[in-house]
């Protein structure tokens with residue numbers, strides 16, 4: 443049987459042998475009582491590497507975003523973000539339902555920060571009639587923007603302007619390590635600009651579960667109360683924290699391979715299906731293929747290549763391919779060739 447090449451997401455990678463060994467021998471305690479040493483070690487390490495006071499380990503990135511943003515935005519206040527941001531497109535209304543916060547959005551190509559658009563939206567201290575803006579949230583890399591990296595210069599300007607307006611900044615850094623590897627900029631240079639940050643260990647880093655919210659000691663102490671209140675306190679979670687620590691030791695530099703594989707997929711498909719993708723816009727590990735000129739749907743293409751052992755998530759006129767540590771260069775080439783063949787036959 444040919445090996446499956448699953449490019450639906452970088453969340454599908456399975457823990458490696460080394461990671462499983464680290465999990466098996468993790469020292470653990472009861473994290474709700476605050477005595478799991480491996481959770482502590484992970485939280486301290488991530489807070490330090492991002493240059494902030496404290497961090498809290500959470501089951502998902504959605505929960506990390508929710509805990510962080512609710513520490514910045516009071517009930518009835520608003521957070522501003524890009525229209526395709528994960529917090530408004532893929533967290534099922536959690537911020538409205540569970541924290542009582544509202545959103546307004548700007549729209550920009552590839553999910554980029556648009557300073558002019560944000561300036562128009564910013565409305566802190568709006569008084570008793572309008573909603574007051576408490577925070578701006580930025581995604582880096584931007585998932586539905588095709589894994590695009592935000593410009594550090596623009597982020598610096600955003601920090602200046604929001605700071606002057608008294609508005610906080612949250613970073614959805616589910617793939618912040620990808621931005622770090624793609625740019626060569628230190629992680630803390632991005633993280634310094636934000637009041638709170640969410641990062642995921644379960645994306646390109648390859649841990650089976652786990653994210654962290656990062657911020658001040660007070661914010662994270664409050665987040666610990668809300669994590670329990672949301673029913674997400676956990677006990678011997680050190681088994682999972684050990685996977686995260688292993689990922690930080692072994693799976694950061696190799697993200698460059700995922701980026702090279704994504705670029706190779708885009709290059710092959712740009713050639714085979716002109717207009718479907720611009721390889722120059724593939725910054726990291728995500729390739730978005732625009733099928734609108736082919737007359738085929740993503741669902742059809744995904745179905746067609748399934749017989750070749752290629753697993754894709756199909757959409758209407760788009761395909762999103764995500765590279766990760768369970769697919770190598772040869773597998774990615776096989777996937778791109780299968781897609782090219784299917785699209786050429788039609």
Ligand SMILES: *Cc1c(COP(=O)(O)O)cnc(C)c1O
Pocket residue numbers: 501502503504505507528529581584585614616617642644645653
């Ligand atoms: C994956 C992801 C998250 C968190 O997703 P969970 O499935 O809740 O862990 C948050 N933001 C972005 C941009 C993501 O890609």
